[in-house]
Amino acid sequence: MSRIDRIFCAGFGGQGVMSMGQLLAYAAMLEELEVTWCPSYGPEMRGGEANCSVTISDERIGSPLINNDATVGVFMNGAAYNKFKNKVQPGGKIFMNSDLIEDSNPRTDVTYYKIPVNSIATRLGKIQLANMVMLGALNDQAHLVNQDMLLEAFKKVFGAAKEKYIPINKEALAEGAKAAAEMFK
Amino acid sequence: MxxxxxxxxxxxxxxxxxxxxxxxxxxxxxxxxxxxxxxxxxxxxxxxxxxxxxxxxxxxxxxxxxxxxxxxxxxxxxxxxxxxxxxxxxxxxxxxxxxxxxxxxxxxxxxxxxxxxxxxxxxxxxxxxxxxxxxxxxxxxxxxxxxxxxxxxxxxxxxxxxxxxxxxxxxxxxxxxxVELRKPKARPIEPKTWALTGPNGGKPHRIYxxxxxxxxxxxxxxxxxxxxxxxxxxxTRYEDYMMDDAEFAFASYGTASRVVRTAVDKLRAEGYKIGLIRPQTLWPFPYEAFKRPNIKKYLDVELSMGQMIDDVAIACGDKNMIEFFGHTGGVLITVDEVCDFAKKIMGGAK
The missing domain is CATH 3.40.50.970 (Thiamin diphosphate (ThDP)-binding fold, Pyr/PP domains)
Incomplete structure (x- = not known):
């Protein structure tokens, strides 16, 4: 059976949801996998709803759309989680920003990864790193791409001017991976 | 590259x-x-x-x-x-x-x-x-x-x-x-001697x-x-997918055809003999692609109320051989919907 990962990322505008998906997509491309990245689009505004769907496969990708068959769901805030948690298929993984999301009635047919990405990012010195912390957690637990490839993708997506931010982003990825791993200790 | x-x-x-x-x-x-x-x-x-x-x-x-x-x-x-x-x-x-x-x-x-x-x-x-x-x-x-x-x-x-x-x-x-930026095949292209670039001492060019x-x-x-x-x-250009032994064929282009392609994979996995004909040129339309004696029905899928379906009907010469499924207004079709639609048409035929 060929490999196919369908990753649905959602949050509000400004949380880096789209770039999280793009870094993943770019990294997968660098690993010579097939990949698609589809954004939701509409009247854009900061703080508005933002989501994107990333499909990674080793074969040509047909439908790039995710309905209720995401293998992984990534949710950065409560509104996105409540609206889209059922997009993840039974047996899938849900990564949630536990600083902003509480669920008294969680699904029982998926695996939850509750990562306090805002707290971790703040501890690292920049709340803007929250998406990278999440990406580190997600990529480590869902085994999507080589973690170093995400940094290669960072260079391609954000360009030479932003290369000075690579060390701090690398740390954010590592902290995310660590937090996710600790959940299962 | x-x-x-x-x-x-x-x-x-x-x-x-x-x-x-x-x-x-x-x-x-x-x-x-x-x-x-x-x-x-x-x-x-x-x-x-x-x-x-x-x-x-x-x-x-x-x-x-x-x-x-x-x-x-x-x-x-x-x-x-x-x-x-x-x-x-x-x-x-x-x-x-x-x-x-x-x-x-x-x-x-x-x-x-x-x-x-x-x-x-x-x-x-x-x-x-x-x-x-x-x-x-x-x-x-x-x-x-x-x-x-x-x-x-x-x-x-x-x-x-x-x-x-x-x-x-x-x-x-x-x-x-x-994506990879690659050169298309070379074509015979004449110099634009007719272009309105001034007479340059000769006769004026005109485009009426x-x-x-x-x-x-x-x-x-x-x-x-x-x-x-x-x-x-x-x-005229089109692409076949899983058409070799197909008894039913989707007709679909562009974004809709991607969803259909995944539906073909799913239906094939269940044993249905179905394929996809995907026109890559809409004019000229690949009429020849729809003249296939083994096909029982053409299943036209579009993000419209059914527009290409007219050309599919002309192509296969029998409007009774065509069924339609689509969404409009920006609503997208899903793989499951396309599979359900196809199964209804195919019945138990595997």
Missing amino acids: AKVLLKGNEAVVRAAIEAGCKYFFGYPITPQNEIPEYFSKELPKIGGAFVQGESEVASINMLYGAAAAGARAMTSSSSPGIALMQEGIGYISKAELPAVIVNMMRGGPGLGGIQPSQSDYHMCVKGGANGDYHNIVLAPGNVQELVDMVQEAFDIADQYGMLVIVLADGLIGQMMEP NLKLQAPDLEQDNIDLFKKYEVIEKNE
Whole structure:
């Protein structure tokens, strides 16, 4: 059976949801996998709803759309989680920003990864790193791409001017991976 | 060349510039705004020009002028904007000038919505302007094909003196996929000796639209359709998927065909003998692709109320052999819906 990962990322505008998906997509491309990245689009505004769907496969990708068959769901805030948690298929993984999301009635047919990405990012010195912390957690637990490839993708997506931010982003990825791993200790 | 991850709209610009397009005229409209935005940054760097017209009507007539002057030029828009351009499209077609238009379709009719749709098949393939004419219409199914087709569109336009429309939709425009910029096959392209570049000491060049003598105008139309016959013979394209032993065949293009392709995989896994015929050119339409004695039914799937279905019906010669499924207004079809639709038609036939 060929490999196919369908990753649905959602949050509000400004949380880096789209770039999280793009870094993943770019990294997968660098690993010579097939990949698609589809954004939701509409009247854009900061703080508005933002989501994107990333499909990674080793074969040509047909439908790039995710309905209720995401293998992984990534949710950065409560509104996105409540609206889209059922997009993840039974047996899938849900990564949630536990600083902003509480669920008294969680699904029982998926695996939850509750990562306090805002707290971790703040501890690292920049709340803007929250998406990278999440990406580190997600990529480590869902085994999507080589973690170093995400940094290669960072260079391609954000360009030479932003290369000075690579060390701090690398740390954010590592902290995310660590937090996710600790959940299962 | 290494692959790059590009949004469909950005890919259009990269491909057009690679193909030697130096002039872009357009007016903003969602979901294709990255095209004019990116052109506005890139064209001045290569000695070209980006002009935001005061309207779509102005933009298409600027394209008419640039094409008449022999330049490689294009415009882009989305459904309601293309509707506004129809007069200019008719004039360019009558003048037999090479030009390229990209249409990232959205929901209609009227101002409609901004989500992806395939609502403009009739307008672009059957002609939204007056008179007897055709435009060549290319229908990319993914971003790589979009890149390839935009590049080739300029060559096809020059080879035949035709307006070429690349008919994609908001999803292809907005989504990112890895693409490789590669050269299309070389085509026989004549120098533009007719271009309005000044007489240079010789006779002035003229490009006419009006022809008041009826027999002369009829002769023009006859000549135009002789050219169209050559294009139909040379340029018709489609792609088969899982058609070798198929007893049922989907007919679908562009974004809809991607969802259908996944549905074919699912149905095949359950033992159904079903495939997909995906037209890559909508005019000329691949009528020959639908003459298959083993096919019991054609299942036409579009993001419309059913527009390409008319051509599928002409192609297979029996409208009773065709079933339709689609969504409109920006609602997308799902793989499960397409599978359910197909199973209803196929019954237990495996």
